[in-house]
Amino acid sequence: MAEGVRRPRGDDHGRAIFAQEYARAGGPTRPSFFSEGLLGPTLMAMGSQAQQARFLPKILNGEEFWCQGFSEPDAGSDLASLKTKAVLDGDQWRIDGQKIWTSQAHLSDWIFMLVRTDPDAPKHKGISMLLVDLDQPGIERRVIKEMTGGTHFCEVFFDGAVTPADLIVGGPGDGWKASMATLSFERGTAFLAQQARFANDFTSLVEAARANGAIDDPLIRQQLAASFIGLELMRFSGYRTITGILKNGQPGPEASVGKLQWTTWHQEFGELYTSVYGAKSTLLAETEPARHLEHGFLLSRAETIYAGATEIQKNIVSERVLGLPKEPG
Numbered sequence: 001m002a003e004g005v006r007r008p009r010g011d012d013h014g015r016a017i018f019a020q021e022y023a024r025a026g027g028p029t030r031p032s033f034f035s036e037g038l039l040g041p042t043l044m045a046m047g048s049q050a051q052q053a054r055f056l057p058k059i060l061n062g063e064e065f066w067c068q069g070f071s072e073p074d075a076g077s078d079l080a081s082l083k084t085k086a087v088l089d090g091d092q093w094r095i096d097g098q099k100i101w102t103s104q105a106h107l108s109d110w111i112f113m114l115v116r117t118d119p120d121a122p123k124h125k126g127i128s129m130l131l132v133d134l135d136q137p138g139i140e141r142r143v144i145k146e147m148t149g150g151t152h153f154c155e156v157f158f159d160g161a162v163t164p165a166d167l168i169v170g171g172p173g174d175g176w177k178a179s180m181a182t183l184s185f186e187r188g189t190a191f192l193a194q195q196a197r198f199a200n201d202f203t204s205l206v207e208a209a210r211a212n213g214a215i216d217d218p219l220i221r222q223q224l225a226a227s228f229i230g231l232e233l234m235r236f237s238g239y240r241t242i243t244g245i246l247k248n249g250q251p252g253p254e255a256s257v258g259k260l261q262w263t264t265w266h267q268e269f270g271e272l273y274t275s276v277y278g279a280k281s282t283l284l285a286e287t288e289p290a291r292h293l294e295h296g297f298l299l300s301r302a303e304t305i306y307a308g309a310t311e312i313q314k315n316i317v318s319e320r321v322l323g324l325p326k327e328p329g
């Protein structure tokens with residue numbers, strides 16, 4: 001094993017198996033996605049022992065909820081352009097700036113966030129990841145209302161917010177490396193449970209098609225068959241990701257293949273849902289399973305954007321998996 005590569009740990013694939021069985025049993029989406037799925041594995045890979053001892057138990061028992069403060073108004077796909085800054089002031093970091101699209105910030109206790117700690121360093125090198133308590137006077141959270149009617153995310157404003165000097169993941173300037181670890185978990189392992197959840201949705205759509213006669217439409221039958229094949233491909237691709245983790249300790253750039261696969265599949269499945277349900281699908285259905293499928297259809301528009309937009313995943317696959325020339329700057 002290469003030096004510096006984290007040793008494979010039984011709990012990585014144990015977590016993946018739990019997530020799949022949980023989804024198969026029909027459990028609801030877990031509110032601890034950002035804590036359990038993203039920060040926990042990042043701290044296991046790069047956090048200090050003190051950080052692991054302080055935060056992991058409360059992530060596991062669900063006592064503390066986290067959100068992810070990466071994106072800013074002018075730093076989404078080009079994340080390294082972020083401007084929120086943190087300055088070491090005695091024994092604490094003082095933070096000023098703004099985050100946006102911060103999922104569940106209004107429901108969270110803590111935020112793991114990227115900040116610029118060295119404005120003079122090249123842009124990827126001057127970034128650090130800080131762990132910050134959200135419940136303090138220097139932080140304001142404003143909820144954003146979205147088209148599903150839900151309130152999933154916030155803008156978060158920092159005006160002299162503080163966090164202790166040792167709540168930095170890795171050291172100053174390690175933020176880009178830490179964020180790449182987080183994003184590989186987000187694209188790779190955190191969504192392994194999706195396939196099992198989608199399989200449940202697929203079964204309910206076939207049942208609905210049988211019940212309303214849509215199953216007799218030859219085009220819909222073809223689309224259902226194609227959708228099933230996509231689901232199976234996603235399952236085997238998920239197994240390949242788990243095998244990769246056993247070998248390398250964390251998902252590599254090929255995690256982007258899985259992200260492209262499930263997000264595209266889910267959008268096509270949403271279109272198929274509207275074909276099976278017909279005109280009724282344009283109204284928010286009031287009964288299950290249509291309500292759940294409708295919500296999935298609306299949400300699927302966002303899936304090719306968050307955790308890195310589709311075009312960015314394609315750039316990663318072309319440059320870092322296939323070794324093709326870099327896109328022109």
Ligand SMILES: Cc1cc2nc3c(=O)[nH]c(=O)nc-3n(C[C@H](O)[C@H](O)[C@H](O)COP(=O)(O)OP(=O)(O)OC[C@H]3O[C@@H](n4cnc5c(N)ncnc54)[C@H](O)[C@@H]3O)c2cc1C
Pocket residue numbers: 067068069070071072073075076077078100101102103104153302305306307308309310311312315
């Ligand atoms: C539902 C949802 C939840 C989210 N939750 C969080 C969260 O919890 N925390 C957080 O930090 N962020 C979150 N985000 C933000 C998300 O990470 C960003 O929206 C995403 O990275 C895209 O950034 P942007 O919106 O600024 O779009 P832009 O970066 O402005 O991109 C606009 C378009 O241009 C394309 N594009 C940009 N650069 C290139 C390029 N080099 N080559 C080709 N095409 C390009 C993009 O693919 C996209 O289609 C969330 C977003 C959504 C939709």
